[in-house]
Structure formats: structure tokens, C-alpha cells
Amino acid sequence: MSAAEAAELIPAGARVGMSGFTGAGHPKVVPEALAARITEAGTRGERMAVSVYTGASTAPELDGVLAAVDGIDLRMPYQSDPVTRAKINAGQMDYLDVHLSHVAQMVWEGIFGQLDVAVIEVTGITEQGELIPSSSVGNNKTWIDQAERVVLEVNSWQPAELEGMHDVYYGTALPPDRKPIQMRGPQDRIGSAYLHCPPEKIVAVVETHAPDRATAFSPVDADSRRIAEHVVDFLSHEVGKGRLPADLLPLQSGVGNIANAVLAGLDDGPFARLTAYTEVIQDGMLDLLRSGTLSSASATSFSLSEEGMAGFRADIAQFRDRIVLRPQEISNHPEVVRRLGCLAMNGMIEADLYGNVNSTHVMGSSIQNGIGGSGDFARNAFVSMFLTPSTAKRGAISCLVPMVSHVDHTEHDVHVLITEQGVADLRGLAPRRRAQKVIDHCAHPYFRPMLQDYLDRATAGARGKHTPHLLEESLSWHTRYLREGTMRLD
DSSP states (O other), rough: OOOHHHHTTTTTTOOEEEOOBBTTTTOOSSHHHHHHHHHHHHHHHHOOOEEESSSSSIIIIIIHHHHHTTTTTESOOOOOOOHHHHHHHSSSEEEOOTTTTTTTOOOOOHTTTTEEEEEEEEEETTTTTTTTEEEBBBTHHHHHHSSSSSEEEEEEESSSGGOOHHHHHHHOOOOOSOOOOOOOSSSSSHHHHHSSGGGEEEEEEEEEEEOOOOOOOOOOHHHHHHHHHHHHEEEEEEEESSOTTOOOEEEEOOOSHHHHHHHHHHHHHOOSEEEEEEEEEEEHHHHHHHSSEEEEEEEEOOOOOOHHHHHHHHTHHHHTTTTEOOOHHHHHHHHHHHHHEEEEEESEEEEESSOOEESHHHHHHOOOSSTTTTHHHHHHOOOEEOOOOOOETTEEEESEEOOOOSOBOOOGGOOOEEEEEEEOTTOOHHHHHHHHHHHHTOOOOTHHHHHHHHHHHHHOSSSSSSOOOOOTTTHHHHHHHHHSOSSSSO
16 A cells, blocks of 8 residues: 555554664654644644654654654654754654663553554565565564554565574563573574564555665874774773783674764774674775674664765675674674673764763753663673763863763773773773862863862862762763853863
């Protein structure tokens, strides 16, 4: 049927699970048709909105169009759409920021109530009725299992060669019936190449031919290049110390320009036969696979530029047996991450002197995107690294501050901070020694004396000397920025 006809099957107030993860594999036309239906209801004076659950961020054709017509009551677990973000920060949309590995379990528990409809993009349907997953898996297995009704978008733009690249594990359960996940390495396959859905659940099939959202990466600048060099130097140091094998441990990399630059740096580094156990495959990871530096990669989705998409489609034959796409409850599974010993590399908004990291909120109150999978990996990684330039907003903001304005990753889960200035290895250090290392190795030269002055005065004047703070000043850098537009004193 048409997208408009399928959208008619989604009632007001429905809880809708939609496919999509970082702009890959999201439904392309049904959300737009639903937005049109919501707009039409508005002309009659009727408010129509739904709750939207996905794997992670999607695209303007989903989050953007629905947010623009006030069509979303509740959004979870992660978003990056500017219209959606504005609605959330204006208090016009509820948003639940959830660890990506927790979402499926929470839906199975019934935390959000009954899932009414699943809208899932697939690459195709076999003669046996099996669903060939698209360019992301995300939470699609859970949406199909839990939804009362299923709408399929069959997208012929997706390459047919995706068939066989997926590994959909059907062995998860709630306690006390959980069993060990039998995975010993990123390349292991433990499930099915297909999604399974009882035919009677499927209420609509909509044919499409539309591309995924391309992720534009900025050219590698001097700061990103220096951060990448520091990452390579740090990992080489760990190999030299005997704490890592020569081929390292499975890599996890967050999404974005710095992460892509780090992957490029690894390709130029001394390492070979690497593996990845991560959430998202970016351009840089495809380059590592092409060069042979990376032997295999496990993820739940792609996040590619236009050039990366074209290259992937052209070379898909060489990637088929080296890339595995899994449900995010497996790609981000804390026990698997801990057992494999992943090396986690994630971005952040800011860190404080003692190693607490804020990766979600700007100036304490405004959500940026969400925690995504960074918590799944940081808490359980063999080495947890957080990367950022030392300043933002052309030097007006220091990304190293006395106290973070919001905490996503506590000091207990942050092993290493890396900026273009250097590396602060915080492992084994008491709080005041961590603070001095952050100042000496990561802070921008302009802000370094200010941080040192704060630490010295806090150490001398604070009531407790273990983690010294001057509470009347600890967030003064943020309040100065809100008042004057800069954290600088000049």
C-alpha cells in the first residue's frame, strides 16, 4: 500500500518503534506521511502525537518532520536532529536519554507500556517470509517482537548484497532465564541472518527507493590530527608496557569528526590485524578494512558520508565476510564488552579536574544529543578514553573545567583524557594527582593557569582535602559564559 495508507494505521497516542540508527536504515516515507496526517488533524483543531522509539538518531525524514509538526510526545533513546533538540530544550517534547544497551530490556519489561506499531525498513523479503535487514539493525528485533502491528518499508535502494551481513541473536531473555552469550570474538556469529516476524502481524508493506542520510565529515584539522597522534602514541606505549597485545584489543569508536580522524591515524600507525567491536562503522573504519589494518568489524549500523556510501556499495563484496551487523543489545552488551576487553574511544562536551565527563548537556541544562552507547562501553572497557579539543567556540569555552555542569561518566569510569595538548592517564591516581595531570597535559595554555589557581586555592581552603572544591566557584566558569559569552577573563 502507499505510505499515506500505512500512516492511517498509526493512531493518535500510539507507541511506535521505528528502525534507524545514526541515519542508516530508517523508514523513509511512512514518517513523512504520518507528519502530513498530524498536520491535517491540526487543521481540524485536533492534536495528534505519538511516542517514537528508535535505535539511535535517525534523519530529518523521521525525527525532523515529526518534531516540526509537534507530532512527538516522547522521544527515546538518542537523537541528534536540530528541530527535535530545540523542541526538547524548549520543554515542548519529553525526551528520555537511555543507555543503548538498556532499551530492548526496558521495552520487554513493559516500562513504556505496550508497543503498538513497529515501522521497519528492510532490504527485502525472502520467499520463505524472512526479512532481510537493512543498513542498521538497532532495536528492530525487539520492535518486531513486541509490537502488535508491523509496517514494513522495503527499500530497493539498499544493496541486495547486504543479505548475509547480519547476525540477529534471538537468545536474549529477562532474568532469571538469561543464558551466557556465546561470543568469543568480534567476528563470531551466534544468530540468524534475518529478522523473523509472524505474517499475521504485518499490516502494511510499502515499497521505497531512497538513500540513507549521508553523514558529512569535516576535513581533519590540526587539533583532530594531534588528538589522533596522541591516541596512537598512548596505545603504542601500552603495547610497550605489555598491557596490550601488538594487535591491540577490539576497538570501539564513537561517532564524529574526531573519531574518524583517530581511525585515520590508526591506519598510519604501527598496528596490524586489528578488530573492532563497536556501534557504528564510519568512513575511517572502511578505510582500515580496505588497507588490511582492520581484519573484521562488528557493529549495529553504518554512519557514512556520501563518498563513504559510494565506496561501500562499490566494494561491498570485500566487506561481506568481514563486517557483522547485530542488534544493539548485543553490539553494546556490557558483559560482552567487558569480556572482549574493548578499547573505548568516545567524544565528550567537557571533563572536570577529577575526571568526571559530561557528554550530553550544554551548560548543564540543554541536551545536545544523548549518552548513546558511550556509557555501555566506558563503564566496561579495558581502557576507557575520552577525546576532545581543549577549547570550543573559538576559544571562548574551556572543555576542561573545575566541575562539569552535568555528569554522564563518573571519574570511576574514565581512564584516559586526550586533547590536542596531550594525554592524561588517570589510572591509579588519587583525585588531586588526577587534577594536576589534567591541568598539565590536557588543558589549553590560556586556561591552564586559571585551573591551577582554582586547584591551589581549593586545596588550601576546602574543608575536605580529598577532592578539593570551592563550591561557590565550581560552576562559575559556566555562569560567566552564560552571562558574558566567554569563560575567558580578558
